[in-house]
Amino acid sequence: MSAVTLEQLRAAFPQASVGAAGGFGPVVTLGAATELPAALAAFKALKPLPLDVCEDYTALDAGEVFILVLHLVSGTDVRARVTLKAPVPKAAPAAPSLVAQFGIADWYEREIFDMFGIRFHGHPDLRRILLPEDWTGYPLRKDYTDDKLLKRPGA
Amino acid sequence: MAVVEAMAGLTEKFPGGGLLLTTAEFFLNWGRKNSLWPLTFGLSCCAFEMFSTGAPRYDWARLGNEVLRATPRQADMMVVAGTVCWKMAPRIQRLYEQMAEPRYVIAMGACATSGGPFYYDSYGTVRGVDQLIPVDIYLPGCPPKPEGLLNAILELEKKIAEDRLPGRRPVKGPAA
């Protein structure tokens, strides 16, 4: 078997709830974003296929909360993959930075900060990456609006 | 001789050759429209149609668009091919201002003419490059085919042929 089994995931990080395969492998949902570093450490040490490549890292606005979404794959066999989700409260949008574990998380976290305003504690250089430096607001939040944006009529 | 034939009716030949008479305005316009040097300005998907227009199958060098310049100081025509975003806006104005006069702009594609597919619900798109700089030719399409761009260049050539001396045009200020 080249895919990761749900049992392996449950054994590696019992605090998380593990759901059946979605679009990108099994979906592992954490209780809070603060568990992310511990969960990543556990999945990186998974045997026989360690989930040691961070393929994507983004966020979405789920109304009540923001949800951080990570795609992990194994560098040994790319068929072993997992989607990791962790909620971030809207009142205090912050999460621990994953740069120490995945160097590639650096720019992903800057993009998430740019678009959603989620702060990453421990990030070496948390600045806007895509929008102009003097931009105000976080455009991928559902409640974002500015004076240039035109709403589609009737939508 | 090709020059004289191309300008039939506007030139006079002296018996025995050696001299050519025409108006300065016509002569300058004729030179300008047949040697437009474009500034590379591919911004997104439309840029690929522009590259294709420059490549051998369509070959816009036939129209005198011989060399794509990477610096505005050596260019007099800008094909804005793609989506202009607000972060790009000050750069596009700066580059336009650095181009040699007289300078011409073709807005290629729905995005550059109006914002196109990103007209509504987009925080980053400028709704048409004409909010930033004057545009001479609007070319609709998403993306326009290379034939469309060739036609836009021919239309621009017609427009240049009617230019008056000295042909200066003002730079529009940034959109509020």
Ligand code: SF4
């Ligand atoms: S007009 Fe269409 S093809 Fe051209 S840049 Fe815009 S989206 Fe892309």
